[in-house]
Amino acid sequence: MERLVFMGTPEFAVPSLRAVAERYEVPLVVTQPDRPAGRSRALRPPPVKVAAQALGLPVYQPDSLRGPEAVARLEAARPDAIVVAAYGEILRQNVLSLPPRGCVNVHASLLPRHRGAAPVAAAILAGDRETGVTIMLMDAGMDTGPILGQARERIRPDDTTGTLTARLAELGARTLVEVLPRWLAGEIEPQAQDNSQATYAPRVTKEDGLIDWSEAAEVIERKVRAFDPWPGAYTYWQGRRLRIVRAGVVEDWCGGEEPGTVLETAQGAAVATGSGALLLRELQLEGRCCVGCAEFLRGQRGFIGAVLGGVAQG
Known part of the structure; x- marks a missing residue:
């Protein structure tokens, strides 16, 4: 059974984590540190941490992946691939090149449209009638890596970022587990993105x-x-x-x-x-x-x- 490290943080990533954990060995789940939240500013664990602990999976919460300790933890997990879903930090080349089958990302848009941190909000703002999810092989750019698979989702007239993100999270998990076995078996030829069609989705403030x-x-x-x-x-x-x-x-x-x-x-x-x-x-x-x-x-x-x-x- 292949070993997959999972990296993700918000609720969007939870369905993908569960889907991967059902089918593969997950020696490590990497997520962002607990953050203050609410009026009390009490520390709150990210949704992926809560889900991983419920699944009995080991959790690692580094402040950053840039230090040698973080890279050593990833190396020690000996992953065949790393699956990433809204982790919250751009991965450097020393992490991207660590697993033999690379880092596979679940992105909530039909790339190359809406690259960046807020693709769901960007699709609604643009008046798009459909969006979707892209399973891609990560490179050093911002959502610029080659595509392994995509799935489409209609944007409803009353959709909010909240409602649409919830559907895309489930669609992303389903698409991920359709694509992963074929990618790990060497049956998929990654398709380069058409950079001339790229649009960008900056972080919402x-x-x-x-x-x-x-x-x-x-x-x-x-x-x-x-x-x-x-x-x-x-x-x-x-x-x-x-x-x-x-x-x-x-x-x-x-x-x-x-x-x-x-x-x-x-x-x-x-x-x-x-x-x-x-x-x-x-x-x-x-x-x-x-x-x-x-x-x-x-x-x-x-x-x-x-x-x-x-x-x-x-």
Whole structure:
């Protein structure tokens, strides 16, 4: 039975870990260190660590893979290949060249489209109708290695990064265990990516969630979905942060109000944008629970007619 080291960190990687552990010997699982989380800032283990411990697999959590100790731990595991799924660190050549069958990565896009750290959000932001997963042989570049296999997934009109990532995690695991046996047996010829078709998906920041009401309504609606669950698409009202949790686009709206103005339309409360109007469905005011728009309006007088935007008070 082949020996595979598994490297991954978030929930996206868990289905792939379980699928690999069912079929191969896994002498080591490498994941990021526990990090402070929540209001208490208590240390929280990454999902892959929790899953690996439940499977009885040894876990290693280095601060970085750049040091000699980390490389020695990988060498001691004697892997035939290393499987990587959203580990969270770019691997250097001394790690990439360590296993005889290389490092095989599960990437949540149809490469070469959306190379980088946030491919799922990027696909939603771009208005793509489909995305998928790519199983690739890693090289020193950012998601530039040759392709071993791919599978497609339709993007639904109401998909968020959270819902789409969950489906791609399962699809990635299924595709991985279809591709791995053939790759390890030498039955797959890796296919080079067409670099001329490459697009990039940089890491999402908290600031990316701030809504610019001068953009088109359909662009903002995609941001609402792309930045769910994090960082959330948000604006400011009366100096308080207001997250737009769910939204739509008002059909056939042609008003001329200032972007950011809250309106009443036949479909419900909406916000004028640079082109069209954004229909508000669920909102969350800073320090409050998420509620439907109708409930929000009952508790917040003066919201209709207000102009959203600006910055936080304080």
